[in-house]
Amino acid sequence: QVQLQQWGAGLLKPSETLSLNCAVYGGSFSAYYWSWIRQPPGKGLEWIGDINHGGSTNYNPSLKSRVTISLDTSKNQFSLRLTSVTAADTAVYYCATGRNNWSDVHDFWGRGTPVTVSS
């Protein structure tokens, strides 16, 4: 059973960089894709991107120019960076697993980190 514990700054000003981390407990990095998904207040889910154990990344085209997802196997964690944030990036950010052959199947989720972008 994989457990994901996530953390990061919850309040940012416009143009700053969002940085979130997700620690992995009980899972092997080679067994999954590692995903980030967000949900603006009162709205639906949006896939941000993912990374596999080899470091290969995939990003939502609408965010690709501003997103970096990275993996630190020595610390058993993966991270999200989103540059030049605006109010439109205000959301709850979730880390989640994706199956190796079906990366869109997200079995395990973190609790979510609310992020507010406001001047």
Add this chain to the structure above:
Amino acid sequence: SSELTQDPAVSVALGQTVRITCQGDSLRTYYANWYQQKAGQAPVLVIYGKNSRPSGIPDRFSGSSSGNAASLTITGAQAEDEADYYCNSRDSSGYHLEVFGTGTKVTFL
């Protein structure tokens, strides 16, 4: 990129059957997965692939697909099934991309 469209809301009587649909071009090629999200909580996977349930998900949840649409059926809906439901699938514009549906709120009459 692809889009997956869902009805915003459906209502059901306790113990009755409710079907939630998801439509989009990507579903002609890829299966939909379904997630349940209760207020203030992270989503939970309830159906994946053709019609598979993760361990611990009751068998009243089932999935099906036809053409460019997929459906989640709750047979004998229970009070605890009141939640938002989202479909997702791979994006038809790129195998390693994915897209979520717009979400359906299930409430009881």
